[in-house]
Amino acid sequence: MSIKHIKNIALSAVLVLSITALSACSKDEDKSEPLAELDLKTITTEELQSNLEDDSWIVVDTRQNDAYNGWSLDNVERGGHIEGAVDFSANWLDVDSDKKDEVLDEALKTKGIDSNKNIVLYDANGEDVKSVANYLNEKGYNKLYTYDVSExxxxxKLPMVSYKNYKMIVPPQVVREVLDGKTPETFENAKNIKIVEASWGEESEAYSKGHVPTSVHINTDTVEPPPNWMLANDKDLAKFALDYGFTKDDTVIVTGPDTMASYRVAVILRYIGISDVRVLNGGNDAWVSAGYELETKSNQKTPGDNFGATIPSNSDLIDTIPEIKEALDDPKFTLVDNRSWKEYIGKESGYSYHDKAGRIPGAVYGYAGTSSVTLEDYRNIDNTMRNADEIKALWDSSKIDTNNHLSFMCGSGWRAAEVLTYANVMGFENTSLYSDGWIGWSSDTSNPTETGEPK
Incomplete structure (x- = not known):
């Protein structure tokens, strides 16, 4: 199984529209003629409203994915996307990847952006639509139209969709506002904002090569020490919190070069009891893509003496092996295995330091990527969160009941921490992380395991 197995799953309710010609174009002209250098026709809000049931049209949000998720960017009065719109961000076109053409072609198919359809592209800055329109026109798409979502x-009274907890993953523009001393949306009650950088290794490694300004480095070994790299015990986590001066009332933004590490640390910070933890959507690459510079100077942590609560204060967020064993018998519980298909069926362990392969009996395949260090099933090509409809389609294809309590797992907690956060962003809050994952489970030979494709 892979993402290709769901590429034809229909996305919910495509918006349908009619158009009027620009001043120099008549309403009756042949709309299928090729575009001449972004000579796009524009529709009005009224026309958009009056044609919502014509499935020969599709509307596409070309802005950065944070705006689609819910953030009010580019001076738009409300965040989120037009109900029924799919996303195809202009930012994706700037990603440097050998697989870009393949990935973007797959995205077009998955989202139903078909050259036979009339395609309305919208933005709020007047630039994103141009980029996407040029890209599509070069691929033979010629039924392209434009709309300003600000209107x-x-x-x-016009519906816009925002993810319930969109604030949990933040755009670089919002982090920039924080650094500039401003109070962005959703930060009105933030008492003490701290920016940290999560990555493996000491400061001489990734951190020294560049990080978001003012961010303090957290070596992931601090919260999951070698040689087993399992979650540190509560006593060590309490020491970690005081060493960094964290308190339960902080607002912490986690950044870094590897988004997976950021999500891993973010979930641990939530577990110990910090009330407001967020992650930079897309990591350091998103920061640079937005036109901001990384800094290389070292920012030192400031120790504290009182976290303000018992650690952990949010113990239900992370499941232990005994808890998983008990919960697997509950029909209202689902253990979601976010590993590659080959790991899930036991063809490979996924890790150089762990040779046991297989899965936990009862765990449901929840998609991830092609290896233990990738998560392409849940990310866009720029490593931002994939849209919720497509994530939900993955779960539906595996018959994952989102009414159940969902406990996400992978090999050792990194991939699953990211998926858990996306689930929370989408509004699924009856969730947890089985942090020790397959490595923790299979290290005890008394625990049952299985291999092969499930029946």
């Missing part, structure tokens, strides 16, 4: 957002 839609001005009317409170």
């Amino acid at each position: 839609w957002a001005k009317d409170e």
Whole structure:
């Protein structure tokens, strides 16, 4: 199984639209003629509203994914996306990847952006649409139209969709505002904002090569010490919290070069009891893509003497092996295995330091990527969060009941921490992380395991 198995799953309710010609174009002209250098026709809000049931049209949000998720960017009055719109961000076109053409072609198919359809592209800055329109036109798409989403957002009666907990993953522009001393949306009650950088190794490694300004480095070994790299015990986590001067009332933004490490540390910070933990969506690459510079100077942590609560204060967020064993008998519980298909069926362990392969009996395949260090099933090509409809389609294809309590697992907690956070962003809060994952489970030979494709 792979992402290709769901590429034809229909996305919910495509918006449908009619158009009027620009001043120099008549309404009756042949709309299928090739574009001449972004000579896009524009539709009005009224026309958009009056044609929502014509499935020969599709509307596409070309802005950065944070705006699609819910953030009010580019001076748009309301964040989120037009109900039924799919996403195809102009930012994706700037990613340097050998697989970019393949990945973007797959995205077009998955989202139903078909050259036979009339495609309305919208943005709020007048630039994103141009980039995507040029890209599509070069691929033979010629039924392309444009709309300014700012007009839609001005009317409170027109529906826009924001993910319930979109604030948990933040855009670089919002982090920049924080650094500039401003108070961005959703930060009105933030008492003490701290920015940290999560990566493996000491400061001489990734951190020294560049990090978001003012961020303090957290070596992931601190919270999951070698040689087993399992979650540190509560006593060591309490020491970690005081060493960094964290308190339960902090607002912490986790950044870093590897988004997976950021999500791993973010979940641990939530577990110990910090009330407001967020992650830079897309990591350091998103920061640079937004036009901001990384700094290389070392920022030192400031120790504290009182976290303000018992650690852990959010113990239900992380499941232990005994808890998993008991919960697997509960029909209202689902253990979601976010590893590659080959790991899931036991063809490979996924790790150089762990040779046991297989899965926990009862765990449901929850998708991830092609290896233990990738998560392409849940990310866009720029490593931002994939849209919720497509993530939900993955789960539906594995018959994952989202009414159940969902406990996410992988090999040792990194991939699953990211997926757990995305689930929370989407509004699924009856969730947890089985942190020790397959490595922790299979290290005890008394625990049952299985291999092969499940029946």
